[in-house]
Amino acid sequence: MGIAMVEWFDDLKLGMRFISEKMTVTKDDILRFAAEFDPQPFHLDDEAAKHTMLGGLSASGWHTAAIAMRLAITAKPFGPHPLLGAGVDELRWMKPVRPGDTLHLEGEVVDLIPSKTKPQGIARVKWIAYNQKGEAVYTFNPIAIVPRRPA
């Protein structure tokens, strides 16, 4: 695989792929996030979690989403430009994220829509988060705004 230098919207091509760093999610991380944002038994308590649809303690889906944001930044898909989104489509949680899981993200450019009025474009990257077993656990497709190369 060659390395393409991406600096502006114009440098992105359909099918271009990105890979992130890795991050391990601890039980403490899971409990702390859940206590603040998603205080439900399957995210807070081992014993209670065993008796739920998730079959054991797992990270809040929004915790996974937040970790994926952090990982996407490390993939630097738009070179020096920030990751700024208007929204997300096709957000899906496929498998629970468990204490001790190590996640990384892989992304692929699936659509590129230049603005007709502003010096920017919308870049759609479909991201998939994998755990250490290679299982896809989460996917999302943000609407990212990336500047065009100045004339």
Add this chain to the structure above:
Amino acid sequence: MGIAMVEWFDDLKLGMRFISEKMTVTKDDILRFAAEFDPQPFHLDDEAAKHTMLGGLSASGWHTAAIAMRLAITAKPFGPHPLLGAGVDELRWMKPVRPGDTLHLEGEVVDLIPSKTKPQGIARVKWIAYNQKGEAVYTFNPIAIVPRRPA
């Protein structure tokens, strides 16, 4: 507006509406979340944020999403049942969330799809988060799984 007691999927009706508690987002909350999950200048530093597309410090969109999860729980849309989702569609950030903003959520049942094989259904609630000025800042439409009333 009457109060409907929701206990099972079967009690939900199209057009049924829910309202959450309120939550105020502090500058410290914004900086703390951003440092952990979305360390970009417009979420981390007042001065740097002024010169970005967001025009000032604002919460990570994933922070807003996490707060919305917390608020959705307070709305108890499915009575005693948890909020467990397979994914989300139509997630959009419409306006920045600023330090000191107070958010609440309003939700409306927009689709109800009983499972053909399991004693449950998919309930689609379109949620909108409003700030203290009544401006819609964020919306999402989760795919929630809710048990049916036992026969």
